[in-house]
Amino acid sequence: MERKHFLKAAAFVTLMPVLFLQACVEADKKDGKTEQKQTYSCPMHPQVVQDKPATCPICGMDLVLFDKNSKEASLTLGESQIALANITTMEVGMGSLSDFKHLNGRLAIDPEKTTVVSSRVAGRIEVLYVKETGVKVNRGQPLYQIYSEQLNALQQEYLLAVAQTKQFPDDARFRQIEAAARQKLVLYDQRDEQIAQLVRSGKVNPYMTYTATAGGVVSELQVTEGQYVAEGGVIMRLEAYDRLWVKADVYPAEASLVHVGQSVKVLVPGWETAAQPMTVQFIDPALQGGSQLMQLRGTVNNPDNRWQPGQQVNVLLPVKRKEELIQLPVDAVIRNGKGAHVWIETAKGKYEPRRVSTGIENFDAVEITDGVDEGDKVVITGAYLLYSEYMLKKGADPMVTMME
Known part of the structure; x- marks a missing residue:
């Protein structure tokens, strides 16, 4: 019996300090004196976590308090964070929008940008300066050289008319014959300098080089070197x-x-x-x-x-088309299964999410029918980064927070 009393006394003495400490802890909890351990994390590198304020060893940014128990519905960012996240805002105003x-x-x-190159005279293609499709051609570039008996005869006719005019300069009839012979050469695309060279040399040249009258890309080539073509026959097709x-x-x-x-x-x-x-x-x-x-x-x-x-x-x-409505860039509105929201700058560096309702929209902009007023400063670039930052710091979707 004495042994039992001894064991009870020893157990009581042993457990008394533990019970005393537990009672103190419970008392501190009731008095609200228990301190919660604070955790700091890098906004750009969430894997960096410390228990005191410091700077990120990766990017050098100041670590921010990571508190999922905070019920504050806004985010506060420093100037360096705003610059890195490329956060810009615009003041909401009225405008028009087309769907x-x-x-x-x-x-x-x-x-209308297609040019057909056809032979001005009948003859044989001696040289093709462009021999394949897909080649770019510039205006004035040589395309082909042709041998033409018809051109040879016209040149001889013109030289004869020039000689008669020189011999009888006062005869109007010979001057008319010379002008008519010259006009034939012009109609066959003989340039003034070529005709002048013909007169100076006094020798006919049955080989004629034709140049491009317009620029473009060769889309079709219908002749080869050595081939005979008729007058008006298609040589190639150019497309601009x-x-x-x-x-x-x-x-x-x-x-x-x-x-x-x-x-x-x-x-x-x-x-x-x-x-x-x-x-x-x-x-x-x-x-x-x-x-x-x-x-x-x-x-x-x-x-x-x-x-x-x-x-x-x-x-x-x-x-x-709607007039006098509030519109925002499409990237300013964040959508998920719970609805749509935007971020409002309430003070310098302080942003809070706001639930919105949308109307018509196009590729660039969206109508805001409810949730934003004229004069509000809305984040138009970096909204998704703010959304991610909120999820990181608060551990909850902003839409859920706004519905609570």
Whole structure:
């Protein structure tokens, strides 16, 4: 019995300090005196975590307090953080916005920029200076040399007329014959300097070199060296690509939205930020064969020949326009399954999310129907980085926080 009393006393003495310490901790908790351990992290490198203020060993930025228990719905960033995140804002104002319908289209050759090179005289092609398609040709560049008996006869006729005029300078009839013979040479594309050289030399030259009357790319070559061609026979075809047709498909139900003279925009894949203006010049009144589609057509400039015929494009057809509305760039609005929100700068370096409702939108801008007022400063670049920063610091989606 005495042994039992002894063991109880020993156990009580042993456990008393532990019970005393636990009671003190509980008392401190009740009094709110228990300090929570603070954690600091780098906004750009969240893997860097420390228990005291410092700088990031990777980028040198100041570490910020990482507190998921904070209920504050805003973020505060320093100047260096704002610069690194490329955060810019704009003051909201009223404006107008057009909604667009996307039409599938393609680029095509403009027939007005096509040049057919044909033989001015009948003869044999002696030399072809351009022997393959796809070669770029400049205006005035030699294309081919031809041997022509007909040209040889015309030159002899002109030399004879010149000799008669010199012998009888006062005879008007001989002067008329000389002028007529010269005009024949001009009609066969003989230049003034060539005719003058013919008179000086007094010798005929049946070989004639023809040059390009326009620049372009050789798209078709129909002769070879040594081949005989008739007068007017096609030598080659040149196409210039500095201006192209745009053909876009339109469903009959959409035909009422389109009219000749209407302004639209053309987007070429890879150059979405450089929309090209175009005016509708023609609307095909009949449906395309084998389809239920109509077709509209216009022309766009092709600077530096950067686009090729056959390339696919998108034509933006304006179908609705609103005046006096609040609009923001598309990248300023962050959307997810819980809704849409933007970031408002409430003070210098302080940003908070705000739930918004959207209306019509196009490729560049979106209408804000609720949530933003005129004069608010909205983040237009860097909004997604703010969203990520909020998730990092708060551990929650801003949309969830705003709904609480």
